[in-house]
Amino acid sequence: DQQVKQNSPSLSVQEGRISILNCDYTNSMFDYFLWYKKYPAEGPTFLISISSIKDKNEDGRFTVFLNKSAKHLSLHIVPSQPGDSAVYFCAARPLNTDKLIFGTGTRLQVFP
Amino acid sequence: EPEVTQTPSHQVTQMGQEVILRCVPISNHLYFYWYRQILGQKVEFLVSFYNNEISEKSEIFDDQFSVERPDGSNFTLKIRSTKLEDSAMYFCASRGRGSRTETGANVLTFGAGSRLTVL
Structure with missing residues (x-):
């Protein structure tokens, strides 16, 4: 079974600090991993990706x-900005x- | 910046009725997709479409669902007889042949979604 899990439904971080969003997967048959960001009333937008042969x-x-x-x-988002507040x-x-x-998403809130 | 446009933004229908959700992908894109997100759950793949035929579909995409590109610009998702569990946000996405990141991953451009409520 191919699953992607985001175990933290929400994260709150102060502006300027680092935000770390986590994701786990259950098998190795993936070749690419991607992060999408979603604002309310908009579709997901691509943020960054990584090939399975890389580590960063x-x-x-x-x-x-x-x-x-x-x-x-x-x-990792550093430094975090209020405009980063979205579901990842x-x-x-x-x-x-x-x-x-997709995972279920993590809602990031960056506060001043 | 080019956008994927979806209509309607919200549709309410009675169980058993047919629904057509419409999408206008980015004009030079060749690959088209539908995903859905039931409230509180993950975004799920439904179907991909290329060269006027379905290239891949999920278990969710049963005989009640169909897709069509009727006129070279629109890409539609039809649900023949809606069920309560079809209530979800439906996202259309598209990509071009060159829509890749520097890592080689395909990058989809998503629309804002059509919310379907089945009563």
Whole structure:
């Protein structure tokens, strides 16, 4: 069974500090992992991705880490800004498919 | 910036009625998708569509569902006889052949969603 889990439904962080969002998956048959961000009344928007052969990818304030042995993915946002307040979805693409399997999302709130 | 447009934003229907959800993907995109999110649950893949045919579908996408690209610009999802459990937010997404990140992952552009409420 291919599952992606985000065990923290919400996270609250002070502006300027680091936000760490976590994601676990249950099998190794994924080739890409992606993070999407969603604001209310909008669709998910792509944030950052990582290939399964890498362990880190960085884009500005956003860094994704992949720990294959632990089947764990995390997104670091530093420094966090109030505009980062949104729901963050972890997603994974199974090998040889064109679909994404999403986690349930983590609501991040960045307060001043 | 190009957008994926979905209509209606909210539809309320009676159980057993047919519903058509409409999407206008980004104009030069070739791959089209429907996902849905039942309230409080995860976003789930329904179907992908390329070259005028379904390329992949999930177990959710049974005979009650169909997709069509009737005129080269719209991409529709039809539910023939709605059930209470079809109540969800339905997201359309599209991507072009070149819609990839530097890591090689395909990047989908999602619409804002159509909320379907079945009574």
